[in-house]
Amino acid sequence: MSPILEVSGLSKRFGKVVTAEDLAFSVEQGSAMGIVGPNGAGKSTLLSLITGVLPADAGTIVYDGQDITRLSAGARSEAGIARTFQIPRPFVDMTVFENAYVGAAFGGDSHGQAGYDTAAEALEITGLLHLADVPAGQLRLLDRKRLELARALATGPKLILLDEIAGGLTEKELPPLIEMIKGLHESGVTVIWIEHIVHALLEVVDQLMCLAFGKVLAIGDPHEVMRSPEVIEVYLGSTFDLGGAAS
Amino acid sequence: MSLLEVNGLDVHYGDFQAIYGLDLRVDEGETLAVIGANGAGKSTLLKTIAGLMRPTAGDILYEGASLTPVPSYQRVPKGISLTPEGRKIFRSLTVEENLKVGAHIKRPGPWNLQSVYEAFPLVADRRDRLGVNLSGGEQQAAAIGRALMSNPRLLLLDEVSLGLAPVVVEQIYDAIPTITGNGTTVLVVEQDVNQALKVADRVQCLLEGRTVLEGPPSSLTRDEIAAAYFGI
Amino acid sequence: MSTPTETHAHATVTSHAKVKRSTRSSWAGLGIAVPVVLFMAAAPYIIDRGFQQQLVTLFSLVVLATMWNLLAGYGGMVSVGQQAYIGIGAYGLVYLADTLGLDPFLAVPLSVIIAGLLSIPISFLAFRLVGGYFAIGTWVIAEVVKQITMQVDALGAGIGLSLTSLNELSPGRRIAYVYWLSLAAVVIAVAVTYFLMRSRLGLGFTAIRDDQVAASSLGVRVTHSKRFVFVVSAMGCALAGGMIAANTLRITPDSIYSVNFSAFMIFMVIIGGIGTIEGPIVGAIVFFALQEWLSDLGTWYLIIIGVLAIVITLFLPRGLWGLISGNGRIRLFPVGYRLVNPIERFGRHPD
């Protein structure tokens, strides 16, 4: 397998605040990578750099064999990179179906009948089909998160970036979400997922990266990373109990 | 006498009813955790107590007096302070200015800039940064600090640990006994049941706007809670 | 003209999403609109000239309101400077027809194209500003266009120009021709808006209006789309400018570049209902009627219209069309997408 995403020397600073410093990692095609790290480590910033919302100060991002460092956000989206927002941002005055269709028609560049099909399929996968004609503004949190995913999915992404999509869900609501992401992953889409609810993350990802102060603190096998003392110190805290939360 | 007493509360969003005849009571110095699935009405409850929403029926008594005629901004001088869902940090103010605005109503008490910084190093390190530039977790921490600055008598925390790194969650839950130790009553909404059970004196579980389970953590089993959560 | 319905029902039901884009009221709307337009086209043979001239004024208002709504209601760009294009359209017509001797009815589309071309570089300046400041920025740009016009002797500098080339026609013909031109302009403006909004572009706009960041992250080319609509709206306003010049026969910089046009556009769209195709039409009709009834009241006329606009903004945010249509339940010009029987199609109710 070849890497779908290769990041090297990536740096970004805001004045004195360094949010990415010489980051380097790669993500295999079809794999799922988790990102954890203390608050303010630069995780969301990294997603913005990959999607092109923020320009990088230095470094290169190679996606699918192509250097996309200078491409606009729109062009990257068209190339198959999709993201969800930490706080869901539905198009509140449009129906759920229309929301998904925006993803298909623009990001996926498939309109007309093909686009309708893609959108409907995305809704089916995320379990929103029965709400297709409901204005998105009326959705509750879980469904909003589903919609974030459905929209991203409708763009027909090769790489999907998820930012704290499980935040605010109760334990009982997590399994369906996890199943959804697993399904997505299994369908061949590469997933990068930022999450503080670590046990949810661990059920899906096959690689875990821990960021701190804009640098890679640890990367590799998820459980090994979680056991690394630095990660425990800066991120998990001494009393963190993986087993309990996951039960 | 309870510090806060909610009697037969109904709350609507337009035609949609979010809370049905809810009763709730918090005693002075107590920590009550409100749990429940998404959309159970937890945030709505807190917003109504803080005065951001008006109930359609029922009453809220605070220190024995009805809050109904009191606009939200006049509830702060009475000692009610809410950390709202979604942080709501003031974007164009620095972290320190956010905290100072939190202290706009100067109630006497242990919390001031210095003590907040001591309790939350994450916040202290970012005191000069603008709210708009904070990461999700940083905002959450600053919002909690801001709520404390008014030295509340009743602190309402909505989804405290949302978006926080485990190590920070730990810090915050470690701080709660200190907060209650200072005489503050805490009403916390939490999606992480384990955390809630750890700090709370009492737990109240909501389902679709109604109370389905209530009691001290020790008297409740995990299965009971799970059942109450989803009304199975 | 294609029909407003695209119902896709081919292949098997289970593999194809069935999407419906028309409503019963939209068929009714079409059923009303076509005869009305045909009847209107025959008007010069039926109604007197004064009425035709009044209708031209009304039509220019409809075009202006429709264009302002396209810009603000759909594109989210509140411009207070569309008079720049009204002026360009008007000056273009008079200059091309009177000075260069072109056929006036050829001069109109030409000046519309000129306005469209000029609006492209202007958009690069205006798009530096957002929200309320975009509004004033466009106003200042319109002022600059006016001041530049006033420096050009060939355009009559500060004096303005009179349109005389139409005087060769008999009054009856002249008025009828201008009337038909204006009627065509209305149909074009409304149709362009409608088909734009039904197209992918329109979908993107609705998304941008709700959340620009999310839209761009889904691949909607925000700036491109906005620029496109900005240019279309400029061309529409130039068309209206040509109509105004052809109707009033005299243009001066202070008048044709007057910010009052923006005032009127805003009032019409607000009164009628922003963000719909029907609203601006309703608003233009109401505004026109008010102007006719109240203009003899002197200053009080604008006081009444201003108060009305404030009241509607505060208490009827969807405008009169919102009231008529039961808050959007009736749509003569539907632009949405309805998934037909989604549950039936996939045969199960998720979770």
Place this chain on the structure above:
Amino acid sequence: MQWLNAIIQGILLGGLYALLAAGLSLMFGVMRIVNLAHGVLAMLAAYLGVVFVNNLGLPWFLALVIVVPIMAAVGYVLQWGLFNRAISKGGLAPLLVAFGLAVVLTQLLQQIFSADSRSIQIGALGTSSIQVSDTIYIGWFPLMTFVVGVLVIAGVQVFLNRAPLGRAMRATSDDPETVNLMGINNRQVYALATALAMATVGLAGMFIGTKTQFIPTYGDLVLIFAFEAVIIGGLGSLWGTLVGGIILGVAQTVGSQINPSYGLLVGNLVFLAILAFRPQGLLPKAVTT
């Protein structure tokens, strides 16, 4: 020397523009209201000045002391009666209400005072000056206007940055619902902010109404100049507004010096150039806070 004089007169004029723009900048900064009625409200203040000075015979400075609080009260009432409602509707409502107000107020002023040109009398102070050289004269009144403009800008800026109420205004501007949770009545804060803005408009109206003759529609011009000053200077920064006013003033006087017919045009072109090359303005907010 002529050029030097043009620049000096431009700077003095800039003080007036800054004074005109301060209230606009403040209302946008705090309430995100682009107050299209700003200009005509300045005219309202100017007409009040005419009533007090010309009709009732009060001394100019006494009239100033009366007009400013009246305008503040007008602002307070406008905010409670109109703008607060509009803000709660969201979207375009405030812009549109302000626009409606501008039209209504202009016509009302015309109804009351007719379209005759008026001017506030200030006597000899209006025409006296300091002679610096053959070509350079500094008028006392323009100088006074400039000083007041600078003081107003500085005062408001310091108030916003340092005073608790100023901070509350900025917080309310960010999130008007959440400030209620800090014990701040957002509507009250808005009303006070508009009162403050209108107090500066009161000053501006007195000064412009004394400098020139005006009719109700003169407010349009005032509004445009104020906007240009705000944008040249950078959104949300009052110091920027001062700088913007001065640049606009100098551009106009220097433009006139090149050719009288270029004055306003050059001012506008400078504005467009700023827009093209430095859209955030010269002193955008982030630099000053």
Place this chain on the structure above:
Amino acid sequence: GGNLDSSESSSADGGAASAAASAAAGAGAATDGTVKIGYVAPITGPLAAFGEGDQYVVDQMTSYFAANPIQAGGKSYGVEILLKDSQSDPKRAGEVAGELINTDGVDILMAHATPETTVPVTQQCEANATPCITADTPWQPWVVGSGANPGDPATALKWSYHFFWGLEDIAAVNMEVWNEVDTNKKVAALYANDSDGQAFTDEAMGYPAIVGPAGYEWNNPGLYPLGTQDFSAQINAYKQNGDEILTGIVVPPDFATFWKQAKQQGFNPKIATIGKAIEFPAAIEGLGDLAQNLATEVWWAPSYPTTSSLSGTTSQAFADQYTADTGKQWNVTLGFSESLFETAAAAVVAAGGTDKQAIANAMKTMKVDTLVGTLDWNSGPFPNVAKTPLVGGQWRATDGGQFPYDLVIVTNEHAKEQGLDVPLGGKVEPLP
């Protein structure tokens, strides 16, 4: 009827309706028909000062005609007057003119006050084949604005007739004023970039061509845009050139800004003749002490030795009545508003009825004595223009009169040449 090629616009319906209206209005006198007169004037907006007296004059005329129908062609005609507000906007002026012609079916359209009103109304009349009478716009801007060429009588308009003075008259009157003061004959020119400014500063037709040969040096630094806030460039240019005379056509706000700044900057001309800005009493009050001895051209004044061809009232009586009825000081447009009606009535009489073509034909050679002087379209400088006499005046403090300043006639030679002997109220005095 909507027949495309019919030359009449609306059919008999308009006539029937107005007959009813005038029957109601014309209390005593029974009439055989009605003359519908449309009247467009700036009642609101920035030009409203010009239209201040119009409603008054219309009311006066309505009651006059009710009692005294027009006798023409052996029939008697009631008069219905439709006053429409241009809102000071040329576009609106054009719109209401079109409506008056095509919807209301007026027989004659009238307009006054600045090219912003008169030119669009003229345009509509020409395009819609309706007789038109206008005033209160110097004749050159009116002719040019209406698309004709002042130097070429062949470009004459078919339907529109105008009466006012021209650039040559204002230049002559201003020079009369200047001549009375001892100066170096250097003239500072202050003009805005508008219709008037363009016309008056035109090298071939305007001031430069007129005052130059008379020995005056013309110093025009350039036309300024309306709303200019700083005139230091102009003031400097005037000072450097040592100009002792100031002249210009300026709107009130700009003049006030200029005049105060001129004082600040030490530009003190010996005499100033200003058009537009100081035409109206209110603007003068706004200038306060700075108004003393400012000179302006006077189009009409109560002291004009004229009487109305309709009612026979003198100018003085007419002005006094206005002040008595409205409490306002007289102004120069009043006589013109009244004279428009005199002209319209005369045209109907000359045409022997309300036929539009007949009225237009009659106007071509008409001569009528009005409050503003004798209007004669046979001897005008352009086929559609009749000139009115012009005198020079200066504003003087009244020292406790009903109004603080009075416009005193100080020169009358030019008017005498034009055939009207207007008594002087004082002598030209230099600026203080």
